[in-house]
Amino acid sequence: MKIHEYQAKEVLARFGVAVPEGRLALTAEEAAAAFAELGAPVCAIKAQIHAGGRGKGGGIKLAKTADEARNYTAAMLGMSLVTHQTGPEGKVVQRVWVEKGSAIARELYVAITVDRAQGKPVMMASQEGGMDIEEVAANTPEKIFKETIEPGLGMQGYQARKLAFHLGLTGKGFKAGVKFMIALARAFGELDCSLAEINPLVVTEDGDVVALDAKINFDDNALFRHRDIEELRDLTEEDEKETEAAKHELNYIALDGTIGCMVNGAGLAMASMDIIKLHGGEPANFLDVGGSVTKDGVVAAFKILLSDANVKAIMVDIFGGIAKCDVIAQGVVDAAQEVGLAVPLVVRLEGTNVDRGREILAESGIALKSASSLDEAAKLAVTVAGGGA
Amino acid sequence: MSILVGADSKILVQGITGSHGSFHTIQMLEYGTQVVAGVTPGKGGQDVHGVPVFNTVAEAVTETGANVSVIYVPAAFCADAILEAADAGVALIVTITEGIPVMDMARVMDHLGGNDAVRLIGPNCPGIITPTGENQGCKIGIMPGYIHKPGRVGVISRSGTLTYEAVWQLSELGLGQSTCIGMGGDPIHGIDHTEAVELFEADPETEGIVMIGEIGGSDEEDAAAWIKEHGTKPVVGFIAGITAPPGKRMGHAGAIIAGGKGTATEKIAALEDAGVRITRNPSEIGKMMREALG
Numbered sequence: 001m002k003i004h005e006y007q008a009k010e011v012l013a014r015f016g017v018a019v020p021e022g023r024l025a026l027t028a029e030e031a032a033a034a035f036a037e038l039g040a041p042v043c044a045i046k047a048q049i050h051a052g053g054r055g056k057g058g059g060i061k062l063a064k065t066a067d068e069a070r071n072y073t074a075a076m077l078g079m080s081l082v083t084h085q086t087g088p089e090g091k092v093v094q095r096v097w098v099e100k101g102s103a104i105a106r107e108l109y110v111a112i113t114v115d116r117a118q119g120k121p122v123m124m125a126s127q128e129g130g131m132d133i134e135e136v137a138a139n140t141p142e143k144i145f146k147e148t149i150e151p152g153l154g155m156q157g158y159q160a161r162k163l164a165f166h167l168g169l170t171g172k173g174f175k176a177g178v179k180f181m182i183a184l185a186r187a188f189g190e191l192d193c194s195l196a197e198i199n200p201l202v203v204t205e206d207g208d209v210v211a212l213d214a215k216i217n218f219d220d221n222a223l224f225r226h227r228d229i230e231e232l233r234d235l236t237e238e239d240e241k242e243t244e245a246a247k248h249e250l251n252y253i254a255l256d257g258t259i260g261c262m263v264n265g266a267g268l269a270m271a272s273m274d275i276i277k278l279h280g281g282e283p284a285n286f287l288d289v290g291g292s293v294t295k296d297g298v299v300a301a302f303k304i305l306l307s308d309a310n311v312k313a314i315m316v317d318i319f320g321g322i323a324k325c326d327v328i329a330q331g332v333v334d335a336a337q338e339v340g341l342a343v344p345l346v347v348r349l350e351g352t353n354v355d356r357g358r359e360i361l362a363e364s365g366i367a368l369k370s371a372s373s374l375d376e377a378a379k380l381a382v383t384v385a386g387g388g389a
Numbered sequence: 390m391s392i393l394v395g396a397d398s399k400i401l402v403q404g405i406t407g408s409h410g411s412f413h414t415i416q417m418l419e420y421g422t423q424v425v426a427g428v429t430p431g432k433g434g435q436d437v438h439g440v441p442v443f444n445t446v447a448e449a450v451t452e453t454g455a456n457v458s459v460i461y462v463p464a465a466f467c468a469d470a471i472l473e474a475a476d477a478g479v480a481l482i483v484t485i486t487e488g489i490p491v492m493d494m495a496r497v498m499d500h501l502g503g504n505d506a507v508r509l510i511g512p513n514c515p516g517i518i519t520p521t522g523e524n525q526g527c528k529i530g531i532m533p534g535y536i537h538k539p540g541r542v543g544v545i546s547r548s549g550t551l552t553y554e555a556v557w558q559l560s561e562l563g564l565g566q567s568t569c570i571g572m573g574g575d576p577i578h579g580i581d582h583t584e585a586v587e588l589f590e591a592d593p594e595t596e597g598i599v600m601i602g603e604i605g606g607s608d609e610e611d612a613a614a615w616i617k618e619h620g621t622k623p624v625v626g627f628i629a630g631i632t633a634p635p636g637k638r639m640g641h642a643g644a645i646i647a648g649g650k651g652t653a654t655e656k657i658a659a660l661e662d663a664g665v666r667i668t669r670n671p672s673e674i675g676k677m678m679r680e681a682l683g
Contacts, residue, residue: 116577116606117606119495119498119499120499151495152499152500189492192491219490221464221491222491251640264550265549265551266574266603266640267548267550267551267574267603269639269640270632270640271551271671273632273633274629274630274631274632274653274671283632286639288640291549319557321515321533321549351553352533374554374671375672
């Protein structure tokens with residue numbers, strides 16, 4: 001799960017991570033009032049969307065007066081902010097963060113993520129703050145310093161000191177940097193984060209070390225023990241169809257193609273997309289209905305697939321294990337009768353209760369094409385969707 | 390003709406009184422698996438389909454000699470269950486449960502890291518099966534038993550249903566399987582491709598290996614490096630997710646292309662370089678293995 005920058009800063013501040021002071025504004029007037037209240041000569045007005053690269057798209061402005069704060073905010077609210085992470089349609093700005101301007105002496109980079117090879121969190125630090133860190137990693141990997149955080153121990157002082165020396169921090173900034181990194185590591189562990197990225201981490205002219213930006217992602221599997229974090233979820237930032245699918249415990253990801261896919265199991269769902277592509281088609285989505293899917297879940301899945309106007313054909317690919325073919329078949333029949341089937345349907349069933357499943361489909365009289373293998377199903381779907389469009 | 394589990398494996402089921410645990414206990418028993426004990430704290434003394442239930446894993450092991458545990462307990466309590474099994478000296482722990490927090494697994498694996506006497510399969514996996522006859526053998530997990538046939542191909546996979554797809558093809562072609570392992574789709578997990586391939590290489594009855602990977606992480610690349618140096622048996626591979634967009638988690642927590650790493654293309658290149666026969670078409674895994682075995 002992702003949250004906004006201002007939420008990340010509020011959460012991190014609770015752990016003693018230094019962040020600049022700021023106020024949330026939902027209207028231009030609130031932004032002007034926030035500017036006055038903060039009493040700083042310069043404030044940053046920052047559009048809050050779940051995507052990076054906001055500055056280049058006009059989502060970050062520096063205001064020197066309350067009037068400027070008001071005007072910048074008025075212009076940002078409601079605008080579709082397009083960045084390299086939002087896709088061409090952009091994201092609508094609904095709130096801005098008004099933050100005291102920082103006098104920046106240096107821009108650094110600090111992040112924590114889970115290193116899969118080690119099975120442990122790793123803190124990465126670099127002097128190349130403000131840059132695209134993936135580029136730094138690709139071109140000059142020696143400029144990124146890493147410390148593994150032992151899951152049972154947490155980040156130790158010596159590790160933070162090592163990184164602080166690598167970052168070239170001295171004096172007041174050194175102490176502040178060490179404190180910052182240890183606090184960030186503690187927040188990461190205690191909140192079950194999957195990513196905590198501070199880019200840039202700035203050293204101010206006064207020698208303070210603060211998070212100028214903050215991005216935190218959380219492990220969805222651990223949200224059950226962080227109800228307060230779950231409340232920070234902003235559904236307007238998430239894909240409507242994906243949210244609807246999640247309600248029915250379906251795993252759905254929207255793509256750009258024309259063939260709607262309904263599959264059980266994540267691996268088979270990916271493989272079904274791949275084979276469609278192999279035969280010259282384009283999948284419209286990834287959809288894993290899971291093992292314990294019910295008839296209602298299948299109906300919901302169908303509605304989601306059909307709500308995508310690009311879909312020209314639907315391919316159902318089920319290898320019943322825990323999921324039972326007869327349950328899926330009944331769901332398909334019910335969905336076809338309830339919502340109507342405007343596009344061709346290709347079905348491939350195999351596995352648990354397959355004979356009963358095929359009978360249900362045959363008896364229903366709905367128009368569909370049966371396939372006896374994944375390969376045949378994909379070829380048929382590509383053909384009925386209008387070929388390799 | 391198998392690795393890790395066989396007819397002599399004695400299974401205990403953690404979470405046996407829950408709906409999943411109870412349902413799959415019947416399925417495992419019907420397949421001929423020796424399920425000797427169940428564990429649910431507070432329900433010791435009961436039985437589930439004739440299998441005695443104990444309060445602790447330690448007690449179950451002492452009383453029944455169980456040497457493999459299969460875990461169906463809910464995700465929130467799973468780390469605890471795995472550690473309890475390890476503490477009781479269970480040599481092989483198969484965790485079926487999906488949705489365990491990543492930091493829980495980080496702590497568990499850190500703790501088990503130095504313990505060579507314990508091997509973990511999963512979590513978030515279908516389990517492990519060694520077929521020994523028509524609809525019989527040692528089935529530990531949730532896979533449909535009937536699609537398997539005893540035979541000469543070892544299967545290791547990150548995905549559940551995609552494994553069934555490959556197994557079905559091998560059975561239809563009469564090749565069968567020595568042992569099939571679903572290693573699971575989580576980023577931090579027990580057995581990986583490399584360990585399984587190593588075990589299959591050492592198993593005299595396994596003649597070929599099917600390796601099914603997916604986007605994310607570097608398990609497949611690591612296995613490719615091992616195969617390149619030590620491999621002698623034919624390996625057929627498929628990598629799911631060549632069309633998956635970066636930054637999106639494709640169902641499995643571990644199936645994500647992050648920071649440009651873990652793409653299917655990279656994995657395929659590494660495996661092909663190691664001499665692994667890779668098919669782009671998941672319908673042709675079995676056929677390709679038949680050709681490889683000659």
